[in-house]
Amino acid sequence: MIFRALVTALAALAAGCATEPLQTAPVSRDRVILLPGSDGSTGAVDVRQGAQSAVLDTPYASAGAGSDGALTVGEADAAATRERFAGALSALPPAPVSYTVYFVFAQDELTEESRKAIAPVLDDVARRPAPEITVIGHADQTGAERINDALSQRRAERVKEMLVQRGISPERITAASRGAREPLVRATEGAAEARNRRVEISIR
């Protein structure tokens, strides 16, 4: 008896369910969460979902489909977000950086200050996984173009040597030179300018 009642009840329930409006496509659970930038600023992401759009521009602003399927903007919990995305965040490669070292007038010798400053740069490169390095040599605007081109190339090669001495494979390092064509500081034509006698080291 009880069994029969149960079956009837279940049948009624099933019939009730069947008369409910059929749900169309399931609501997407895709989400995007904006992070505060490591440089202190927060950028922006334009979000589009079908014809709807939103802009995220505050830390931990989040967008995705709401329960009704419409694009909804909210704010995610910082700690919960870090935990949920721990796997991806832990695999983020170190941020690319660049350094500048300076040279003695007309030579490929580092200034005393830069000789000291280059040690932590070499340490940084040695710590990075699969580092890719570009060194670009520059000269100031004194002297002939031909001499500056050669000098800036020698400066770049000097920095490359230092990196190789630290155990970095030469294939990881691209050395280039720009002569006096890309001064850091605009100086009068032909003027000696210490800040332009440099090598830029970019590491990623």
Add this chain to the structure above:
Amino acid sequence: MTRRSTILLLGGLLAAIALDAAAADVGRIKVTAGDAFVEREGKRIPAAVDAGVRASDTVVTGPNGSVGITFSDNSRVSAGPNSTLVLNRYNFDQATHEGAFDATLKRGTLAVVSGRMAKLSPEAVKVRTPSMILGVRGTEFLVYAE
């Protein structure tokens, strides 16, 4: 050298350049953990640190896997466990910083720190999920896709 052989040589050279451009690495794997693969031309290659990434690769991770890639414009992308990331398009001009980056996270989790091309042009960088299209204006963000 005859004219004919010069033409043949030039043709061969151009073909080699075109082939090289198609196969060029646009990024490099810097971090991997657990089961992680790169799918390329129907083949599945284990993801290894220092391996190159190409513009039409797909990155796949298992339940304990993750992969971190740095691209030539200094943008960084990392996929967490159970993820599939399809690279649709990538090009970047080192001189002008112009380029395009377009990728789809089919499932899983993704962290993105945009690089040089997003700084220059807000239209350049797009990340898609099955339901959303994200236009990136120089920033760091996370994406989840089901």
